[in-house]
Amino acid sequence: MTTSFSALVPPATWLRITGAWVIVLLFALFGSQILGSSMSGFTAAWVFILLFVTILATAFGVVHEADHLAEQLGEPYGTLILTLSIVSIEVILIAAVLLGPVEAPSIAKDSIFAVMMIIMNLVVGICLITGAARNGDQEFNVQGASAYLSMIALLTGIALVLSNYTSTPGEFSSSQAVGISAFTLLMYVGFLWMQMRSHRRYFVQPPEGSMSIPKMTTTTTDKSASIDKKSALIRSAVLLALILPIVLLAHDLAVVTEFGITAAGLPPAVGGVLIAIIVFTPESITAVKAAINNELQRSVNLCQGAFVSTVGLTVPVVLLIGLLAGKQVIMGISNAEILLFMVTLALTMQSFGSQRTSPIQGYMHLVLFGVYGLLLFNP
Structure with missing residues (x-):
């Protein structure tokens, strides 16, 4: 049964699209005057709030449309669409900062x-706690979680840790940047191919009492025949209409953010945190809802898959931008951050290394995040 156009694009979606494009038009016409060299602190504050709210609301719209496509296509395709849509926004925002008027060599890392x-x-901590509160200890596909964690250890270790031990600590040389970009992208594309094809069963919720799905077991119903192509096409067009304003407003947000961080005397790393908050708040809410609905594998796909995609797409893009635009790109993280990365990886392996999750690990994850916040503002 074909869904009507008005049902596919309700008034709330039209409001998001219209509002976002009105803001795009406003800054296209008057952006140079608003963000000029004489910009005051008051102007910067209201412009940041306007852009932040617009991009965040639009990002929620992206998640909404991607979520509907996810229901149509099934796992893991649906989660991949959602994750790639969100991560592409992050890459766009980082690229806008790198190419902006203010030097921000460490924004990517x-x-x-x-x-x-x-x-x-x-x-993840909130997912483990709220999911257990509603459903008790939850099950997931341990093969998929293991695959994600292996990718996280490999890609993050190469991008953020290895760069501290090159001839120019914290940076890659031109030839290293090309090689690291190629290896990262190839590994990521290969991982996606296996996730969608030969090893799709790793990323699907297993039957109750099982940690994995046997190779020959049919994991999901083939939805290809039942997909409403018209509905999928309309939702894809709406998704594009929501992503484009974020692309066009990214540069303006980068300018005003850097102005505000400098004026307030905040650590430069706050810019990266703001980008992460803008981009991943909608997806984070979706992951928590999935855990509450006893769909923990979907939460795993969203959380760990999002970070794999973040590294797999961001690293090649920023390194190539650095080469082509002649921008300095610092990828190496500090010793304290390396320790936090190692503890996070070890704790996540414990949290997803057994048949069922435990809320105890959830509280541990929250404490570790609190330590990160403490060190962010008190390095």
């Missing part, structure tokens, strides 16, 4: 690290 701490500690 700050954003990646902030995403890791927010997604893998704050959101």
Whole structure:
């Protein structure tokens, strides 16, 4: 049965699209005057609030449309669409900051690290606690969680830790940047291919009492025949209409954010945290809802999959921007951050290394996130 156009694009969606494009038009016409060299602190404050609310509301719209596509396509395709849509917004915002008028060589590593701490500690902790409160200890596909954690250890270790031990600590040389970009992208694309094809069963909720799905077991119903192509096409167009304003407003947000951080004397890493909050708040809410609905594998796909995509897409993009635009790109994280990364990885392996999750680990993840917040403002 074909769904009507008005049901596919309700008034709330039209409001998001219209509002976002009105703001885009406003800054296209008057952006140079608003964000000029004479911009005051008051102007910067209201412009930041306007852009922050607009982009966040639009990001919620992106998640809403991607979530409907997820229901149509089934796992893991649906989660991949949602994750890639969100991560593409993050890459756009980081690129806008890198190419902006203010030098921000560490914005990529700050954003990646902030995403890791927010997604893998704050959101995972909330998922484990709220999911257990509603459903008791929850089950998931341990093969999928193991695959995600292996990718996180590999890609993050190469991008953020290895760069501290090159000839220029914290940075990659031109040839290293090309090689690291190629290896990261190839590994990420290969991982996605296996996730969608030969090893799709790793990322689907297993039957109760099982940690995995046997190779020959049919995990999900083939939805290809039942997909409403018209509905999928309309939702894809709406998704694009919501993502484009974020692309066009990213540069303006980058300018006013850097102005505010400098004026307030805040640590530069706060810029990365703001990007992570803008981008991943809608997806984080979706992950928590999935845990509450006893769909923990979907939460795992959203949280760990989001971070894998963040590293797999952000690292090649920012390194290539650095090469092509002649921008300095600092990828190495501090010793304290390396320790937080190692503890996060070890704790996550414990949390998702057994057949069922425990809320005890959830509280541990929250404490680790609190330590990160403490060190962010008190380095």
